């Protein structure tokens with residue numbers, strides 16, 4: 536089921552001022568995809584999710600789910616949450632501690648007063664799907680964090696929703712379990728072929744889980760794209776900075792020649808990837824990801840930008856080494872092999888290809 540959102544606004548009064556939690560959101564969420572709303576705390580992600588579910592009434596705009604308008608300020612339409620056919624998984628799993636696994640998952644069907652046999656069969660199927668078969672009579676409190684999360688998922692799925700929505704569902708799990716559960720969730724959702732809307736402020740979670748990502752800030756959608764587009768191709772400073780570690784250098788566009796752009800930057804003249812819509816002389820920010828800087832640049836990269844610098848610090852983090860290299864007045868973050876030969880205080884040459892130097896605008 537696709538979701539179409541147009542002109543959505545939601546304001547909250549706060550201390551005599553008005554917070555624009557949603558400030559004119561237009562969004563198309565394609566059917567059968569995992570779609571993530573990513574943004575910093577307070578940017579409006581949860582408010583948007585609550586508007587889709589129907590727990591929040593927007594001040595203006597329209598929402599349609601699978602072609603059916605569920606909210607329209609202009610036409611006075613508001614379909615209540617229970618009639619929208621959605622499932623939701625929250626940050627706090629909200630599973631009931633006094634019930635066992637079966638009772639927790641059966642609950643949404645019990646409230647609909649379905650026949651006993653049908654309830655039992657549907658719960659059996661969904662528990663098998665989330666790999667909890669055999670744990671039906673286990674009290675909910677005697678489950679691991681990951682298992683509780685799967686009970687919450689099973690309970691959201693048992694009613695066979697048209698769309699499933701997740702609000703930071705993994706944030707209560709520790710780092711390792713979060714990674715495992717993320718993989719599992721991705722596998723579950725891909726098998727289901729269901730539309731999933733996922734809210735997180737965790738960029739790794741968004742990049743690894745999603746088919747598409749919408750980056751939000753201050754109640755607005757800044758950019759929508761595949762994880763790779765958002766990470767490698769974003770043209771916006773906020774997005775590039777938020778979705779990954781980035782070296783951001785200020786500069787001015789000197790010239791454009793085919794797919795190359797020449798920029799006068801804080802660390803000297805740089806050859807960058809050209810992009811449309813920029814005029815010579817305009818201020819730009821150059822973004823270079825730490826993993827795209829090579830020390831030293833390999834000889835075959837003849838067109839690489841080459842700079843000299845001093846190693847300020849090296850931090851061994853297991854799979855790699857995070858280095859800081861001072862170039863002129865700037866310190867550049869560089870990802871180095873774990874077993875490199877560099878030493879703090881050493882003079883080095885570093886380089887990066889023009890295609891890895893992206894031009895950003897505010």
Ligand code: ATP
Pocket residue numbers: 547548549554555556574575576577578579580581582583736
């Ligand atoms: P987080 O990741 O911290 O949950 P978020 O991106 O989900 O943040 P929202 O919870 O949607 O952000 O909040 C957006 C803005 O609206 C925030 O400034 C928040 O303080 C404000 N806000 C949300 N709900 C209310 C409310 N019921 N009353 C007043 N202000 C609210």
